Amino acid sequence: MLWFLFCVAALLGGYFIYGAFVEKVFGIKEQRQTPAYAKQDGVDFVPMSKKKVYLIQLLNIAGVGPIFGPIMGALYGPAAMLWIVVGCIFAGATHDYFSGMLSVRNGGASVPALSGRYLGKSARHFMNIFAIVLLLLVGVVFVSAPAGMLTNLINDQAGISLGLGTMVSIIFVYYIIATIVPIDKIIGRFYPLFGALLIFMSVGLITAVAFSSEHQVMGSFEVSQMFTNMNPNDLPLWPALFITIACGAISGFHATQSPLMARCVENEKNGRFVFYGAMIGEGVIALIWCAIALSFFNSMEGLQAAVASGGPGKVVYDASFGLLGVFGGILAFLGVVILPITSGDTAFRSSRLILAEYFNLSQKPVKNRLMIALPIFIIGGILTQVDFGVIWRYFGFANQTTAVMMLWTATAYLLRNDKFHWITTVPAMFMTTVVVTFILNSSTLGFGLPMTISTVAGVVTTLVITGLLIAKLKGIGEDDLDEELDEITKLNSAKEA
Template sequence: MLWFLTCVAALIAGYFIYGAFVEKVFGINEKRLTPAHTKADGVDYVPMSTPKVYLVQLLNIAGVGPIFGPIMGALYGPAAMLWIVIGCIFAGAVHDYFSGMLSVRNDGASVPSITGKYLGNGAKHFMNIFAIVLLLLVGVVFVSAPAGMITNLINEQTGFHVSMTSMVIVIFAYYILATIVPVDKIIGRFYPLFGALLIFMSVGLIGAIAVSDQHQILAGFQVSDMFHNLNPHDMPLWPALFITIACGAISGFHATQSPLMARCMENEKNGRFVFFGAMIGEGIIALIWCAVALSFFGSLDNLSDAVRHGGPGNVVYSASFGLLGVFGGVLAFLGVVILPITSGDTAFRSSRLILAEYFNMEQKTLRNRLLMAVPLFIIGGILTQVDFGIIWRYFGFANQTTAVMMLWTASAYLLKHNKLHWICTIPAVFMTAVCITFILNNHTLGFGMPMTISTLIGTGLSLVAMVYVMVTSKSKANSDELNASESKHA
């Protein structure tokens, strides 16, 4: 229990201490008008109160990632909790803050446009393709996962029988509606209520374990286990853990979501609470589910059996009803179901806006919104027929690669403005090495190369990327200064 509370305290301290430092490095301007005011259109650019923007941001970014990822990561033992804390504070929250604030500074632009501005047109085109692919994968994952969980809940608890296909259709119908209506009609109105359910789920589960006679938080584990790989199947911790636990530590998906609330935030001073703070909130959710997975089943072997016989969804179902009973279990389980749904609809909404930006098509007209959204849903519907495990693996890699691109973008921005770029460069180097090593070594998705060779190449290429970004950013900054000087004297 003590180590769990220490991890939570470390995340909260990270928000107040490191979050304030990151905000100072960025340099907010409270007098600068945000896109919510300068580009208000009643559809996507709509001023909303800070608490509402925070809750919507939290629900947008917290899909099944901070639940399924930490459950799968728990198979490595308490080391997963250490990565959640360190990754969340020094990588994930920094990533989310800059993806949101750079969007605020660029009229609510989506991540491909921001990347193009600071890393060049080649990076912009790459990110346009990668972001759309990622968002489609997210949309499909966040249709299949809640559909499966709702189907299981209804069939187990009511005696009625519903098919997985019917639930997929219902969720898709909701996604279509939420994607095209103004942001304040559904997302801004109902998501804060869902946030209350999310809080109940998180606090209720960890509280139930704390007072339980049958279960104790992290019972049987030692402090030293935080630094060891305890996977019962001898799965390598490096680099798989850093791909498996994505949304609870760092997630490129968040970079696609932050611009949604950047278009609704009323003042730059709210950025740390909305963007950095929402990621810390997600980190706490991830810690809770990691602790639940490590505590409820008694051992890593039992946890592994639960995952093998129903995936992480089975862990969620068993823990929710086992700890909170039928009524509390239903509420907690619905809280988990709501997370992917509230992220899935915004995934499709983000992809619509990215496409609209690319084709320079205004989105105030319903017809234009449908032109962008309908093809996305057709492709998404087709992808739901692909095996969920395959989609999840591709999602994990695409997710972290997108995070890498956003971190390098933020690093380039700081370099251009002669600010402390290392707060972004260091996590960018680490995550670049993770992604390259993973794809080179993985036998299913990648090239199946030996781990040592994969790591050496991954490390080397991450350092090459660092040099490239540093050189090109300085060169671009000098070029911009020269052009500005010539314009001034023309």
């Protein structure tokens, strides 16, 4: 229990201490008008209160990542919680803050536009493709996962024989509606309530574990095991853990979601609470589910057996009903199911906005929204037929690669403005090494090279990228970028005319 409480305290301390430092380095301007007012359109650019935007941001970025990832990461032992804390404070929350605040500074721009502005046109084209692919994978994952969980719940508790395809169709219909309507009609109205439910249920579950006579929070682990790889399948910690636990520590998917709320933030001073704070909140949720996974089954073998029999969804189901009974279990389980649904619809919404931005197509008319959204949903529907395990593996790699691009984008911004760039450069270097090593070493997704060769190649690649970027961008101000942006604006205006 002490290890868990220490980790939670470290996250909260990170928000107040390191979060304030990150905010100072960025340099907020409270008098500057935000896109919520400058571009207010009643559809995507809508001013909302700080608390409401925070809760929506928390739901948008959460999904099943901070639950499924930490449950799978728990198979490595309590050391997984250390990565959640360190990754969240120094990488994930910093990544989310810059993806949100750079969007605020650039008129609510999406991550491909930000990459293009600070890293160049090639980065923009790459990110346009990569972000759409990632969001499609996220949308598919966040259809399949909640559909399977809801189907099991209804069939087990109500005794109704409901097919998985029926639930997938129901969720897709909801996604289409939520993606098309103005952001304050469904997302702005109901998601803050869902966010409160999520927090309440997460706290309820960990409290139930703490006061349980049968299960104690990590009670079976010794202090000496806190930094030990305990994976029962002898899987190496490096680099798999840093891909497995993504959303609870650092996730590129968040870079695609933060611009949604950047279009609704009322003042730049709210950025730390909304963007950095929501990631800290997600980190706490990840810690709770990692601790539950390590505690509820009383042994690593018990956890492994549960995962093997039904995946992380089985762990959620067993823990929810085992700790809170039928009524409480249903509420807790629904609180978990809400996460992927409320991230899946915003994933498709982000896809629509990124494509609209790329093609310079106004989203005020409903027909324009449908023109972009419907093809996306057709492709997403086709992808739901692919094996979930395959989709999840590709999602994990694409997710962390997007995080790498966003971190380098933030580094480029800081370099161009002669600010302390190491707060994003160091996590960018670490995550670049992780993804390069992973793709070179993986036999299922990558090249199947030996771990030593893959790691050395990852380190060398990272050092080369870092050296080239610092040498190219150090001291180059944003004035040069503004001239290029003016030219792009003129071209877009001429195309629109």
